[in-house]
Amino acid sequence: MNRLSFLGETPTEALRNAQIECGEDAIVISTKKIANANGYNKDMYEIVVAVEDEEIQKNMEFTKTAITKATVESQPIKAQVYDYKEEILKMQSLLEQVQKTLWKPKSQLYDLLIPPEFIDVYTIFEKNEFDSEMTYTIMKKTIKELPVSLKSNQKK
8 A cells, every 4th residue: 555645735625636646545544734844834734645556456446346247137136016005994994993893982972872873973973062962862863763774783
C-alpha cells in the first residue's frame, strides 16, 4: 500500500487533489493544518492518503466482476405474491358474525331482551341518540310481531 501526501488551501481542496490524482478509492489516513508551508501568509492543509498497489487493485476489480457475473447468472428468485385483502375481508365478516352472537342486550331498555336479529337496528337507534322510550316501544312491538320463522332462536 502506497502513501501519498496532498496540499491545498482548504481540506476539501486537498481532498479534491488527492481524488484527481489517485481516484475515489483512495483511503484518507490523516488531515492536518500546516502553517505557512509555502512561504505565504495562508495556512495550508495536508491530506495523507493510502492507495493500494496496482496488482492488488486489478485483482480486486477482477474479483468484483466475477462476483457480479455470478449473481447475475444465478436463477432469479421466484416470489409468490398473495393477495391478503380478500382474506382480511373474510375475517372481518366472520368477526362481525361472532360479535353479533356474543352481543349482550343493553339493560337500558328496562325488561326488554333484544334478540340478535335486532342488534343492527338497536345500534343505529343508539348511535343517533334516539329517545329511549321510543326505542323501547318500537323494539317491543317489532319483537312481538316478528314471525317465529324469522327468529334465529325460536325459543324466544
